[in-house]
Amino acid sequence: MEEGLEFCGTGRAVPEHILTNEDLCGMVETSDEWIQARTGIRERHICQGETLTDLTVLAARRAMEMAGISADQVGLCIVATITPHCATPSQACLVHEQLGLAQDCPAFDLNAGCTGFLYGLETMAALLPRQRRPYGLLIGGDVLSRVVDWTDRNTCVLFGDGAGAAVLAPSKAPWTCHLHTQGDGNIIWAHGLSLGQSAIHMEGQAVYRFAVETVPKCAMELAQQAQLPLEEVDWFVLHQANCRIVEAAARQMHQPKEKFYLNMQHYGNTSAASIPIALDEMNRAGMLKKGQKILSVGFGAGLTWGGALFTW
Numbered sequence: 001m002e003e004g005l006e007f008c009g010t011g012r013a014v015p016e017h018i019l020t021n022e023d024l025c026g027m028v029e030t031s032d033e034w035i036q037a038r039t040g041i042r043e044r045h046i047c048q049g050e051t052l053t054d055l056t057v058l059a060a061r062r063a064m065e066m067a068g069i070s071a072d073q074v075g076l077c078i079v080a081t082i083t084p085h086c087a088t089p090s091q092a093c094l095v096h097e098q099l100g101l102a103q104d105c106p107a108f109d110l111n112a113g114c115t116g117f118l119y120g121l122e123t124m125a126a127l128l129p130r131q132r133r134p135y136g137l138l139i140g141g142d143v144l145s146r147v148v149d150w151t152d153r154n155t156c157v158l159f160g161d162g163a164g165a166a167v168l169a170p171s172k173a174p175w176t177c178h179l180h181t182q183g184d185g186n187i188i189w190a191h192g193l194s195l196g197q198s199a200i201h202m203e204g205q206a207v208y209r210f211a212v213e214t215v216p217k218c219a220m221e222l223a224q225q226a227q228l229p230l231e232e233v234d235w236f237v238l239h240q241a242n243c244r245i246v247e248a249a250a251r252q253m254h255q256p257k258e259k260f261y262l263n264m265q266h267y268g269n270t271s272a273a274s275i276p277i278a279l280d281e282m283n284r285a286g287m288l289k290k291g292q293k294i295l296s297v298g299f300g301a302g303l304t305w306g307g308a309l310f311t312w
């Protein structure tokens, strides 16, 4: 068991515009029935004028407001994203500027696809205790609508835009985290600046099989290492890509579906934002009580996957 983090505040921000499955039927050959049956998604928020900077800054402000902290108390700022507003400065530097964070508060981006928030948590747990100010700001945000091919029905129905943030402090409460990578450039990719082809491509079935295999395994390994029976986990907060993946994980883990939070019906797959958006929704709805055990697992491009088991 390593030293970990306490969540002091959470926040989220999504664009105003909602794109429904019906709207998509006018853009590609698809149906509300197909999208809901295969993924559970009904609608997603899509940027129309907002930028990732707007979303990440707003989510961060909301988390800081909930935590009751000011900019000069933030000692580390990390943004997990694969769609930064520009190649440089990093998204975290843009957030740093807008929030007026201190010069001794390092700020950098972390690219681990949809697992970015989990990678960010473990990075924060390692680095935050070494900084000069007490709180860490971790944001997961993506604007995948910018890199989606809106004529490709295999991908365009899946994704949405958003950002979620957490204010974190070092904690002695039990903390277990596992991160994994299986480098593979042929399953999910978006070449972006490097090769001039920006659209996201995904071998959907391969990702599905990878997720169904790795997510429950990762969750069970975490619980085993923490010596906590799965029955004693209060909430499972998995990456929100597809409700069938979450249901398959619940079955393999022999845990009731009710313990698995689901919100992809309203947001689609928001990549690095999906887990912090879910945590913020649960937090603001009063679902997360102090002392509860939360097990979160993410998976996605890289391929990356990983999880954290922590106390709320």
Ligand code: UT7
Pocket (backbone or CB within 6 Å): 029, 030, 031, 034, 035, 038, 039, 114, 153, 154, 155, 157, 203, 204, 205, 206, 207, 208, 211, 241, 242, 245, 269, 271, 299, 300, 301
């Ligand atoms: O965050 C990154 C992680 N990404 C994921 O977790 C995605 C994981 N993969 C999935 O969630 C699923 O594989 C998808 C939802 C992407 C696809 O579901 P599937 O059950 O694996 O469908 P499929 O790709 O096998 O396609 C079945 C059929 C195909 O038609 P034929 O060849 O059987 O005639 C597709 O062309 O469905 C067709 N299809 C569609 N039909 C209507 C594919 N996309 C659509 C669509 N509307 N949007």
